[in-house]
Amino acid sequence: MSNLIEERYDVVVIGGGPAGIAAAIRATELGLKTILLENRDVLGGIPLQCVHPGFGLHYFKEDLTGTQFIHRFFERMERIGVEYITSAHVHSIEYRDYMEKVVNTITRKGVLRLYSKTIIYTVGARERTLFEIGVVGDRPDGIYTAGEAQTMMDIYGVLPGKDVVIIGSGDVGLIMARRFALEGARVKAVIEIMPYPGGLMRNVVQCLRDFNIPLLLSHAVISIAGKKRVEKVTVVKVDEGFRPIPGTEFEIACDTVVIAAGLRPNIDLLERLSIAIDPATGGPMVNELLETSIPGIFVAGNALVINDLADYVVEQGEKAAEGAKIFIENSGIPAEEWKPVKRGRNIRLAIPHYISGERSVTILARVAKPEQRVFVEVPEVGYKTFHMAVRPAEMIRLDLSKDALSKAEKSVTIEVKPIAYRA
Amino acid sequence: MHTELELTCILCPMSCTLKVSISDAGIDVRGNQCAKGVEYAKQEVTNPVRHVMTVVRVRGGDIPTVSLITSKPVPKNCIERVMEATAYVELEAPIELGQVVIKDVCGTSLVATRRVRKAT
Numbered sequence: 001m002s003n004l005i006e007e008r009y010d011v012v013v014i015g016g017g018p019a020g021i022a023a024a025i026r027a028t029e030l031g032l033k034t035i036l037l038e039n040r041d042v043l044g045g046i047p048l049q050c051v052h053p054g055f056g057l058h059y060f061k062e063d064l065t066g067t068q069f070i071h072r073f074f075e076r077m078e079r080i081g082v083e084y085i086t087s088a089h090v091h092s093i094e095y096r097d098y099m100e101k102v103v104n105t106i107t108r109k110g111v112l113r114l115y116s117k118t119i120i121y122t123v124g125a126r127e128r129t130l131f132e133i134g135v136v137g138d139r140p141d142g143i144y145t146a147g148e149a150q151t152m153m154d155i156y157g158v159l160p161g162k163d164v165v166i167i168g169s170g171d172v173g174l175i176m177a178r179r180f181a182l183e184g185a186r187v188k189a190v191i192e193i194m195p196y197p198g199g200l201m202r203n204v205v206q207c208l209r210d211f212n213i214p215l216l217l218s219h220a221v222i223s224i225a226g227k228k229r230v231e232k233v234t235v236v237k238v239d240e241g242f243r244p245i246p247g248t249e250f251e252i253a254c255d256t257v258v259i260a261a262g263l264r265p266n267i268d269l270l271e272r273l274s275i276a277i278d279p280a281t282g283g284p285m286v287n288e289l290l291e292t293s294i295p296g297i298f299v300a301g302n303a304l305v306i307n308d309l310a311d312y313v314v315e316q317g318e319k320a321a322e323g324a325k326i327f328i329e330n331s332g333i334p335a336e337e338w339k340p341v342k343r344g345r346n347i348r349l350a351i352p353h354y355i356s357g358e359r360s361v362t363i364l365a366r367v368a369k370p371e372q373r374v375f376v377e378v379p380e381v382g383y384k385t386f387h388m389a390v391r392p393a394e395m396i397r398l399d400l401s402k403d404a405l406s407k408a409e410k411s412v413t414i415e416v417k418p419i420a421y422r423a
Numbered sequence: 424m425h426t427e428l429e430l431t432c433i434l435c436p437m438s439c440t441l442k443v444s445i446s447d448a449g450i451d452v453r454g455n456q457c458a459k460g461v462e463y464a465k466q467e468v469t470n471p472v473r474h475v476m477t478v479v480r481v482r483g484g485d486i487p488t489v490s491l492i493t494s495k496p497v498p499k500n501c502i503e504r505v506m507e508a509t510a511y512v513e514l515e516a517p518i519e520l521g522q523v524v525i526k527d528v529c530g531t532s533l534v535a536t537r538r539v540r541k542a543t
Contacts, residue, residue, distance in 0.1 A: 051476045051490035057435050065476065067490045067537040071520055157480050157488040182477060182506055201431040201438035
């Protein structure tokens with residue numbers, strides 16, 4: 001017995017984390033026929049397992065835990081009546097023509113074939129694995145990604161181990177170091193290959209220093225040993241080129257290794273459509289309404305770029321929903337010309353990649369290396385702001401007005417310049 | 424007496440670097456980008472406080488744990504006492520957002536930050 005259900009929508013949102021929920025709420029508010037698809041059995045994505053505060057400062061002007069933050073959106077969803085399905089696995093996306101895409105979805109009720117004018121893709125990121133960071137040796141029990149450890153501890157209430165080494169000092173790694181320490185595990189060390197911490201300084205202070213957890217900068221874990229369970233790791237000092245320095249190896253005994261080596265946008269379904277990808281972000285190239293190179297397919301949240309804050313992710317979801325509305329009303333995003341956003345001095349990445357100059361735009365950028373006392377500039381439009389410090393872990397946010405951007409002729413360039421810089 | 428030290432403000436992701444100088448005249452704070460930074464620095468050099476977050480088990484819920492946070496920050500040396508008070512607690516679903524789950528620990532209480540519905 002076949003159970004194929006066909007439905008038509010204006011917007012199909014794929015992924016029920018903060019970006020997708022925000023997109024679905026805004027699209028529904030804008031009067032678009034919208035459905036939100038989530039592959040876990042609960043909505044909420046990663047904030048649902050983030051029990052620490054630091055969420056909402058930007059968006060709600062309040063300091064909330066991840067859980068409190070996402071519940072605010074659950075309440076909005078209920079109030080507005082957003083249609084959604086959980087345990088819905090998107091199998092594939094088909095591009096039929098400009099105004100028709102198909103989202104093939106497997107659900108508990110059967111196979112859905114959703115015809116939609118637009119898609120907002122908000123599936124989030126995936127974690128980098130041991131295989132991507134060159135750790136050799138045994139593969140015993142006791143090796144987790146930080147996100148897995150977080151799900152085990154903060155959704156299921158299970159402590160993954162007692163003596164822990166954390167690889168990577170991004171915010172997730174730092175937050176998990178504190179969670180382990182609070183729950184009575186010993187965090188032997190956090191190992192960071194870069195000469196500076198990957199996460200925010202506030203997290204280095206309150207997650208590591210508060211608990212006397214050593215942070216080893218310019219160090220790498222090169223191998224893991226253990227028969228059934230992790231027994232020890234071998235750590236080595238690295239030089240500026242991240243090459244191990246011979247003779248500096250030492251071992252740390254532990255029963256658990258947590259890999260917090262960063263996130264990558266999860267763009268599997270889009271890659272199969274041969275979408276244009278930015279190697280700097282690992283996510284799709286987008287215009288100011290977060291539309292990808294495929295007309296009517298939008299992307300927001302960590303599937304677009306790895307964000308520092310869930311607040312930014314929510315804004316992107318809302319922006320993509322507004323983009324979907326404009327796309328549907330105009331059979332495409334109206335723009336005279338798409339002008340590239342170029343990366344200048346000390347800018348590693350910038351979102352969006354193209355602007356029209358006809359709308360106000362918020363640009364998010366990340367520096368390549370830390371610097372103190374700098375100007376962030378967009379010379380073409382006369383934008384210049386002073387920053388006490390810029391760090392790779394902290395995104396820079398540039399709010400550029402429509403008026404300012406109308407001055408840009410061919411392109412705009414984001415650049416960071418020390419106060420006394422001479423080109 | 425005069426002491427100078429550097430702190431990182433932990434109140435928001437800006438992570439301002441605060442230069443604090445402590446003398447008989449009082450505590451002087453520089454480098455803050457908002458007024459909260461001054462309060463933080465003064466608190467941090469006199470009696471540092473932190474929020475404590477954890478989870479406790481829930482029976483019969485749609486999620487097996489509920490997340491908790493202290494309703495106000497506790498002195499750093501109380502963190503362990505708060506954790507001990509939560510270690511063996513087991514609750515019954517449902518639990519509402521903001522519900523007080525544990526009372527009177529180190530002058531504060533622990534409130535639920537996640538809603539747990541009865542499992543269906």
